Amino acid sequence: MTTGRQLGFVLAVVVAAAAHLVAGYFYLASGLMAPLWAVVLLLVWWVVLTVVGVRLVQRRSYLVLLVPVVAVVTWFALMWFGGQVLGWTP
DSSP: OOOHHHHHHHHHHHHHHHHHHHHHHHHHHGGGTSOHHHHHHHHHHHHHHHHHHHHHHHTTOGGGGHHHHHHHHHHHHHHHHHHHTSOOOO
């Protein structure tokens, strides 16, 4: 029998996974602006965050909801930095 707490955790995992997949799409599309080396580093970072997310799910931690937030903040920060400082342009 599923309790409300278990159902809430499952919902949190589904939301976090969906948001992380959306962030992954933007990581893949970064090649439109960033050079190949930056895209590769971003994808490695995305995979690291995925592993962290899986481990948080195994520990039944609601901190899994922060994984896609970190992914999005990292992506925006790197794209801004690349555009402003490194001269990346679409």
